[in-house]
Amino acid sequence: MSDRGPKDLLTRTAEDSRCSGEGRFSLPCAFRCAGEGIRYAFLSQRNLKIQGALGALAVIAGFVFRISQAEWLALVLCIMVVAVAEVVNTAIESVVDIASPEWHPLAKSAKDAAAGAVLLASIGSVACGLIIFVPHLFALI
Numbered sequence: 001m002s003d004r005g006p007k008d009l010l011t012r013t014a015e016d017s018r019c020s021g022e023g024r025f026s027l028p029c030a031f032r033c034a035g036e037g038i039r040y041a042f043l044s045q046r047n048l049k050i051q052g053a054l055g056a057l058a059v060i061a062g063f064v065f066r067i068s069q070a071e072w073l074a075l076v077l078c079i080m081v082v083a084v085a086e087v088v089n090t091a092i093e094s095v096v097d098i099a100s101p102e103w104h105p106l107a108k109s110a111k112d113a114a115a116g117a118v119l120l121a122s123i124g125s126v127a128c129g130l131i132i133f134v135p136h137l138f139a140l141i
């Protein structure tokens with residue numbers, strides 16, 4: 001049983017950190033861990049690869065159609081919102097798999113809700129994509 005108080009548990013110590021020998025988790029270390037998290041989500045989630053490919057296509061279309069600054073803002077935001085939702089979904093899946101390797105209704109609810117968040121972000125992004133690109137496509141006709 002640990003003799004650390006609740007406040008201590010909020011502070012990462014050198015003993016806790018597998019990455020840094022210093023008392024605090026160094027900034028480069030924190031960035032590296034975040035990068036590893038994104039890499040893990042990208043490699044383990046087929047959906048993230050598909051979403052990444054669609055996002056890249058949307059960026060290419062943005063250059064082709066010379067979309068406005070406001071349209072770029074919406075496009076970048078949409079791509080990032082979907083990516084963030086998918087990375088958080090990956091984190092939730094991992095935590096659920098640790099906490100509840102066996103079938104449990106709450107584990108199901110947690111994973112389904114996380115997947116639902118990705119779906120909502122994706123639907124919103126498709127809608128934004130249509131709002132941005134359909135007028136540009138019609139302008140070609």
Ligand SMILES: Nc1ncnc2c1ncn2[C@@H]1O[C@H](COP(=O)(O)OP(=O)(O)OP(=O)(O)O)[C@@H](O)[C@H]1O
Nearest residue numbers: 045089093100101102103104105107108111112115
């Ligand atoms: N421990 C569990 N208890 C109950 N239901 C579960 C459990 N693990 C998974 N499920 C159900 O199976 C579904 C798929 O879970 P899984 O872990 O395979 O996610 P996934 O297929 O990798 O999802 P994604 O496509 O978002 O990556 C969940 O949405 C949930 O309904």
